[in-house]
Amino acid sequence: MISILLVPMLVLGSIPVLHPFTSKPGKKIWMTILGIGxxxxxxxxxxxxxxxxxxEQRLNASALNYLEDAKISMGMVWQSYPIVRLVLGILLMAALLIWIFNRVHRWVSKQTYTGTKRSRIFFFTGTFLVCGFFIFGRLAQFPLRWSDAFALGSDYKAGLSLNPFESFFSSLKFRHSSFDQKKVKELAPVIGSNLHFTPATDPLSFARQVAPRPGALTTRPNIVLVICESFSAYKSSMFGNPLNTTPFFDSLCHQGVFFDRCFTPTYGTARGVWATITGTPDVEMPKTASRNPGMVDQHTIINNFKGYDKFYFLGGSTSWANIRGVLTNNIDSLHLYEQDDYSAKKIDVWGISDKNLFLEANKVLAKEEKPFFAIIQTADNHRPYTIPEEDQAEFQKKQYPYDSLTKYGFESNDEMNAFRYTDFGYRKLIEAARKEKYFNNTVFVFVGDHGIVGNADALFPHAWTAQRLNTMHVPLLFYAPGLLAPQRIHNIGSQVDVLPTIAGLSNIPYRNSTLGKDLLDSATTGFAFVFDPDNNMTGVVKDGYLYRKQLMTKKEELVSIINNDPVPNDAAHAAIMHDMGVLTDALYETAKYMLLNNKKAGK
Incomplete structure (x- = not known):
């Protein structure tokens, strides 16, 4: 913050009329600015x-909300704090600082500088770069961000390391993040009936203890959860795409428990990671929840895996979208591996290649003696679609005519080959893991972070393209040969269901305080909440329909996702639309509430 103040002084002060030492107007201007600052x-x-x-929170922009009840808030402040002494203290300290600035200014003004023009340029450039370094915060790809404070391991240490300017201005755009408490209470029974639990006496408490269910594994399995970048279902082999982009993953799906109607709550990697880790749809606008300091404290079912070592592997940096704060602040004793922790070389802006990420993660996991819960987040299936030189002999690129590419969902051969390269990476992971002792007692879970917009008409009904459902449709696979019998499940699921399903499968008793459900529980009702922040729309996928509502205009629509027939305009379908509308409202209002109130146990 000091450097941000000094850089304009350095640059503008080099203009003769604004020079702080040789110009009287310049001196007055800068001394006034320093005083105000x-x-x-x-x-x-x-x-x-x-x-x-x-x-017990550092200052953030939510404090401005108190101005809406200014009279009451100011009365509370006046009666709670020594306002007169605080104001006097601020003025006395400011007067002392201004006096020091003036003394130093007079002392510097008396000095004689005889340097050359070259030396002036040298010192100007050096000072500018030093200030730039302190503004950026560190020597790395990403600047120092507020979320890095939460890598220190406790809320108190994080609070101690923050400063009020950073926490306030970082949260300024989120200060209107809120929920309608009355609506949340009214709609709580809808959440309870659809998730099959009875809400507590307090309708704002959605926490429930879930006991191990019949049929769960009893071997304390290891978990490897792979969050797959842009793993759009309609582009893959599992759904009949003739370009056959993912033949290896398709073979895994025939050997595991494959959910072919899984949806992410919304589009975007940061929102996808958030939903997977926390079990709450990220309905924050305009930015993502991970970027809101007020939402960094979240409960996650991963912590119910007692006695497990926890790992998170990313080929790049978790400074991206402030994901580091979400991970290190909420997952107990997390071992976080990033770009600089690997021997493999960086290939592009996203860090090391996915293939090398899988191999590096396998090396770490192969040394584990305790059960582990590991998350691997991929990134290669993303612009600039880099295929490493070291893999191009074994991984053979393919070329298709443009009309074939666009017909089956791709915009270029580069994109299509990057999608194929993800399949190459999955093969390398499984091949390497099969050689290790941990493999036979490990459940590998693969889920897309989101889908990709594009033309899916050749493979799905038109609604999947027209209503952008293909941006949220992703594969979900539980692969554990010897532990799980193969099956393909058509029941609708969501990214928020991943952790409850893993815990239920692993015979883990857990505390569920979110909107996720165990997809392998026979009592589960299949549905998925969807949210489009770009078009301000919420909705639900349930049975054979997609319901959507525009948040601003309240305009509703109901479309079929199993064929191209128009939905009949009759009483039966009006009732379906009404019920799906109520469920949509309940999920949306509750998600807004949970983003601010799904804190770690004991908070």
């Missing part, structure tokens, strides 16, 4: 200290 900084820290004393 001092008062501003002292005020921020004073309010920050009071805010932390009251809420």
């Amino acid at each position: 001092s008062v501003f900084a002292l005020f921020f820290f004073a309010v920050d200290f009071a805010h932390y004393a009251y809420l």
